[in-house]
Amino acid sequence: MNTDSLRQIRFYPWRSVVLFFITAVVLVYGVIYPNLSVLITSFQRAGAWTLVNYREVLSQWVVIEAIVSSLGLSVGTVLLCAIVGVPLAFLFERFTFPGRRLFAALATLPLVLPPLVGTVAFIFLFGESGILAHGIQNFLALENPPWRLRGWPALLLFHTYTMYPFFYVLTGAGLRRIDASLAEAARSLGASKTVVLRRVVLPQLTPSLLAAALLTFMTSMASFSAPLFFGGDVRVLTLEIFTARQRGDAVMAVTETVVLAIISLGALVFFQRYEGTRKFAAAAMKGAPRRRAIIASGKARVLATVVAVIFAIVLVLPVATLFLVSFAREGSWTTQTLPSDYTLANYQRLFADPFASEVFFNSFTMSAIAAVAALLWSFCVVTFLRRRRFVGRRLVSLLVLIPWALPGTVVAVSVADAYGSPGSLLGSFVLVGTFWILPVVYFLRFMPLVVRALQASMEQLDPTLEEAAGSLGARAWQRFTRVTLPLVWPGAVAGTLLAFVIALGEYVASVLVFVPGNRPISIAIASELRDFNLGAAAAYGVVLIVIISISMMVAGKLERLRS
């Protein structure tokens, strides 16, 4: 009996129908319907169908320049993030040395830095009048600051810092699922360490690496704050869209958005094709993950620790800067290397404000709703995608990723347009002006993270395991909870946590649709920044980081519960 017919026997059709229904409803209501108008607008001029918008957009050399820059920036970001993130994941997953757990926890630190305060911290730290530049300038008695935080180096630095965790987290989760016995078998057959890495470990990691590369690429394509704050004269597509919007050229902005989405989704197709050529026969996981090697030799031990310490310092610096800013007295820190005057006033301002505790509660609740919903939904989509090798499979993976490929502003505007008034869609509902619009937007924007993380885990999973369980009489639910879930749990938790943490700091979409009842943290931070209360903004950032750190510890516990 071949596996296909086995599947047909095992899986009851109604279960597939339910999965299909849930998947389809979310995609139709959340992705297709809201974004259809974006697509239509880009193909229309004065009510008629036309390609003239695209011709106009693509005939401007600034747009071409922006496309090339965006692509270059994204490819560069992916490479740099892989160079930083993958070795780190190996270091922390494979070896044990003094302080490993602390450093492993620190490695996810960039995730906790919300973009709004992250850029501020970067400017205070790396900017030309920042701590480092000032320190070096004073130390060497230079006349001018040694560098400026502008242009390509600044962009790549910030992108690498904020996005390498995609590689680190997903590679780490992938390594934890790798079958150690395969590598051992290869070694015992005489394969060298490099051969094992190249032929055994990396192929098993491919899904995780591709998922990370794709997420990094798309995040970088849609990145907005970094080019805005320290891009200098570098033109990227998101900035062009923003500028066109500001000029009131809505059609051009929409057309450029579609171009951006096409590039991002093109990357998805490219990665999927590549993934297809690197398919490996997943081995049966015997539940014996590789043990961490204890680095015994003195020199290597010292080296690993030194590398980890240096890395940790680099990682901690921006967050430490944020702490410093939050304690500095407003207006007192100008030309000194470090603030001369410290105060608790920023925290007093924050804690005296009844709004403050509210915004933390709001953001926490909404992000949690979005993340948990994304987790549950991801299981539907991924299970569905695994079972049905049908023609629409690629299309579904594409549709899932569309919200991630679009700039946040566009997602918010299209959802608000579609659900701003009772619409024509069956069972349509109004979201604008309600508490629910933000959880929905967060869900849509960040569920691709969970889906991709889960998909990567699932692809590493050997389908024969489930089949074996099935042939032993396990029901679908049992197979899921006893076989599949434990194996994909680390990846699922990692993805959900990512979505949760990023949603906590979301700004660009929130600002367009938030209501008094769900004012999120990022809005409070932006208000403080607009009023030049940098210290108060930093204080919000610090409290947010504390909340995120606690959430990560809880998630760590959740992750271990299963494995």
Place this chain on the structure above:
Amino acid sequence: MRLKLFWLACAILAIALLLSCNSGSGNKNRLLIYTPHGQDLLKDFIARYKQQYPDADVQFLDMGSREVLERVRVERNRPQADLWWGASHTTFQTAAEENLLLEFRPSWTDKIPASSRDANDRWYGTYETPQVIAYNSEEVSEAEAPRDWDDVIDPKWRDKVLIRNPNPSDTMRAIFGAMIWRFYKDTGSPDKGYDWLRKLDANVREYTADGTLLMQKLGRREGLITLWDMPDVRLFKEQKNFPVGYFVPASGTPVIIDGIAIIRGAPNQEEAKRFYEFVTTPESLVYAAHKYYRIPVRTDLDRSQLPAWMNEPFTRLPLDWDLLRKNGSEWLRYWDTEIRGRN
């Protein structure tokens, strides 16, 4: 485990449901304001308003004025906000022409110049903001600081000028527009204005993303000269102890009118009108002038009650705002593609 997860999910959903019920609108005297004026000013004025009208439930969402416009557009089919307090008159005029604002004649209609309000009553001016040349007063002495527009493009300030990115900023759009208009009104062409902006670009060290970064960089001497609005510069100098001084350009400066408007289709129009009137009474305007450095537009106020600096005379640069609004985008686009960063 899966049960735990399930209950966790249920608990979160339940909390959220409760929350969403709480935020439902049942109150008749509810009022929602969109505003870029900052939370300190808003909280202050709402508290004062509630002393007079204790049954009012006033809430505000604070964001930049361009973000307000974007939001009001998004919500045009189901307006959420009642009142839009704060944005330049050019932004309000754009919104008015997109039919987003409601006609309303406040009781002081005839107390402000006709140029400071919409001819069709869709918005009215509240405060005015003259633009100035600001400098870091620790590094630049009063004697050497630029006193007129053309001093700013003097090569001696090369790499010393900070300018806020004009695309999202009404203030900077007005200044750039004014610089082009200075020549346009005589020649009918923007070319000479472009030349001026080219010379400015040569002196610019950085176009900063927002006003906060602009002032921070000025304070930290990354640049020494900038163009910004008078009330903000004063506020930084006096309230935040910033080392900053300013001159009103001798040949005249554009004055932006900051306005107020009721949103078309606002759910609580009566309350909106009441608040509209409340924040534009002479008492409120004088209060805002002292505490928040807002220069009132109303001409019937007792000028002696205002801070002394508001009564210092300065030269205004008359502008054709409609022409600026019409051509501004094209000029800015030219600047963005052909001038920025190329000199």
